[in-house]
Amino acid sequence: MTIALFTLGGTISMAGDSPGAGVVSRLTGEQLTAAVPGLADLAEPLEIHDVQAAPSASLSFATVLDVVAAASRAVTGGATGVVLTQGTDSMEETAWLVDLVWPHPEPFVVTGAMRNPTLAGPDGPANLLAAVQVAASPEARELGALVVFAEEVHAARWVRKQHSTSTGTFGSPNLGPMGQVVEGVPRILARPSRHAPLPQPAVERWEATRVALHTVVLDDDGLLLERVADTHQGLVVAAFGVGHVPAWLAEPLGELARVMPVVLTSRTGSGSVLEQTYGGPGSEIDLLGRGLLNGGMLDPYKARILLRLLLASGADRERITEELALRG
Structure with missing residues (x-):
């Protein structure tokens, strides 16, 4: 051996x-x-x-x-x-x-x-x-x-x-x-649950699949998001705290979520995105209501890898949502 x-x-x-x-x-x-x-x-x-x-x-x-x-x-x-x-x-x-x-x-x-x-x-x-x-x-x-x-x-x-x-x-x-x-x-000392492996797509599928990562910052102008749908098939948003963005980014992110999977994560690197605590434009309730997908406890870097793997494998929105809930 x-x-x-x-x-x-x-x-x-x-x-x-x-x-x-x-x-x-x-x-x-x-x-x-x-x-x-x-x-x-x-x-x-x-x-x-x-x-x-x-x-x-x-x-x-x-x-x-x-x-x-x-x-x-x-x-x-x-x-x-x-x-x-x-x-x-x-x-x-x-x-x-x-x-x-x-x-x-x-x-x-x-x-x-x-x-x-x-x-x-x-x-x-x-x-x-x-x-x-x-x-x-x-x-x-x-x-x-x-x-x-x-x-x-x-x-x-x-x-x-x-x-x-x-x-x-x-x-x-x-x-x-x-x-x-x-x-x-x-x-x-601890044995976290292990999930079934995901299929590996062909190399050409990887090369044809692009997932962008946008880290939200103070006074973010959102200009980097304007053409992302022309070049990428998915987007991960590294949002403030529990999943917040400036109010003026809520609408363009919602528009992107109508044409591609947009995963909401926290830029903090630990903790979870929330679902139903904060309201108002740019809050997690608002963003999830506009069609963004909850990344749970996945950090932005890992969410990007998972989303790219799923998209390259041909996963639809329902499957992506299920996998995020399972692995996030």
Whole structure:
């Protein structure tokens, strides 16, 4: 039995630097694992797959789903779990996309690093070791995609990157970590409900499906919304607080909701959009009444991924509403 390790670059794999260009070179998976004390002593050997060297800010849905397909083949071939190393910038989104489509009981663990190997106290080796320990643990089965960082285990549904530089950057504001790695042993303390995986659309459907994200700000003029229906098939609104926008944006958002799915979320990153507390133009009651869809507790970034996946799969408004209620 093996653990399939897929590497996508990122800070965890950077080493050396170029004058004036920062840290840019990449370690292979073999080099990366060789630098982790104790990794070779684990019972499950690693099956290493070097995918590509790409900053996580440059990853695409297609790239992530290619990794999912390769990981699925590895599990079908006997791997007991999967680990993906990548940059942290988009890790919460990558993990959520994987979680939505991962069809296996074997865990899919995502990890990386905040401090590259050229710095004192790099966190990559410890994170990778913990990630492999979680991927190999029977306790992590049936939990879907997980983010393991700083010896904490986070559900993809809830995890967020919360700090630009801290090694403790990942947290789950609405839930907290669902587990910890203690002396090399994963301890799963909570088991959130897991829903059936969603179908994966063909690549051409992904490329033809665009979902915009509009973050509402003080004195928002709404100009960015004027042509969105010409270029996108869906919209996520990151609204104030519990789901509020300036009164003058209520009508144009309602008009957009008549021609495309518009999902209402909170820009705060935790907590839920409300349904029936505040009234008046631009309130959640007003916006939902105009046809916007309630994103519930989904943050704007995760709502965008879910909406794009559903639209690319051909889901109608009724199905989108059902999935938002189920997963939000």
